[in-house]
Amino acid sequence: MRPIKTILGLVLIVAAALGATPPKSMRMYVFDCATLKDRDPATYGLTRQQVESVDMSDPCFLIVHPRGTLLWETGLNDAVYNRPEGGGAKHDKIDKSLKSQLAAVGYQPKDITYLAISHLHGDHSGNANDYAGSTWIAQKADRDYMFSEGLPANIHPDEYAALKNAKTKLITGDYDVFGDGSVMLIFTPGHTPGHQSLLVKLPKTGPVILTGDLYHFPGERTFHTMPDGEKSKQTPASREKLETLVKQTGAQLWIQHDTIGNRKLKKSPAYYE
Numbered sequence: 001m002r003p004i005k006t007i008l009g010l011v012l013i014v015a016a017a018l019g020a021t022p023p024k025s026m027r028m029y030v031f032d033c034a035t036l037k038d039r040d041p042a043t044y045g046l047t048r049q050q051v052e053s054v055d056m057s058d059p060c061f062l063i064v065h066p067r068g069t070l071l072w073e074t075g076l077n078d079a080v081y082n083r084p085e086g087g088g089a090k091h092d093k094i095d096k097s098l099k100s101q102l103a104a105v106g107y108q109p110k111d112i113t114y115l116a117i118s119h120l121h122g123d124h125s126g127n128a129n130d131y132a133g134s135t136w137i138a139q140k141a142d143r144d145y146m147f148s149e150g151l152p153a154n155i156h157p158d159e160y161a162a163l164k165n166a167k168t169k170l171i172t173g174d175y176d177v178f179g180d181g182s183v184m185l186i187f188t189p190g191h192t193p194g195h196q197s198l199l200v201k202l203p204k205t206g207p208v209i210l211t212g213d214l215y216h217f218p219g220e221r222t223f224h225t226m227p228d229g230e231k232s233k234q235t236p237a238s239r240e241k242l243e244t245l246v247k248q249t250g251a252q253l254w255i256q257h258d259t260i261g262n263r264k265l266k267k268s269p270a271y272y273e
């Protein structure tokens with residue numbers, strides 16, 4: 001048995017080493033970071049007939065660039081949701097931890113150069129503590145909110161507490177992650193004070209915009225609806241900004257929580273180039 005184990009060990013080490021070696025051109029991996037069950041379309045101004053599924057996908061993305069790696073989102077918290085019965089009132093569920101999905105393509109948390117999340121909510125920041133060794137690129141408005149007093153009960157500061165002392169690049173507005181225009185954080189506040197989206201210009205796939213929670217269901221884009229509480233905030237202006245960017249760049253717009261759209265995406269270990 002021992003030689004087989006040794007060979008397997010060597011294969012894993014080689015795979016890990018290969019994965020962590022920067023490729024010559026960009027690639028993007030899509031991970032499944034949870035399923036959010038049975039969400040109410042009315043919360044987003046939609047009827048049941050205007051949505052195809054009431055479940056939501058909750059993906060995370062790894063962008064591998066010759067100059068480093070960017071992890072976009074960290075999903076729901078493993079300790080709470082990565083169990084057969086799921087977690088929370090709705091039994092939201094993780095099938096595989098983000099860490100294990102990263103490891104399967106050769107990346108450990110220490111290999112993540114930059115961490116960015118669209119916003120502080122638990123389905124995006126759940127495993128953020130695992131990546132506190134990375135440089136966190138944070139919108140100042142969300143970071144200020146994350147570490148403020150009296151947060152609502154549905155926010156879980158313990159799940160991102162380690163970011164407080166992480167090496168942090170504090171930004172206000174759009175930001176060019178690798179300095180060559182290929183990966184841009186796009187400031188789209190409204191859902192939270194410092195909400196952001198991500199534009200990734202892939203060499204073969206072309207430009208893709210990851211919306212964070214600027215939209216949840218595709219119906220919001222078709223029927224121009226949004227949560228009541230966001231109408232008077234910056235969400236309308238942020239949507240206009242992003243839709244203009246879609247027109248200018250010809251980007252595909254991926255609504256992260258759209259489970260129907262998510263089903264069609266190539267999942268890791270496959271990747272987009």
Ligand SMILES: [Zn+2]
Nearest residue numbers: 121123124213
């Ligand atoms: Zn969300």
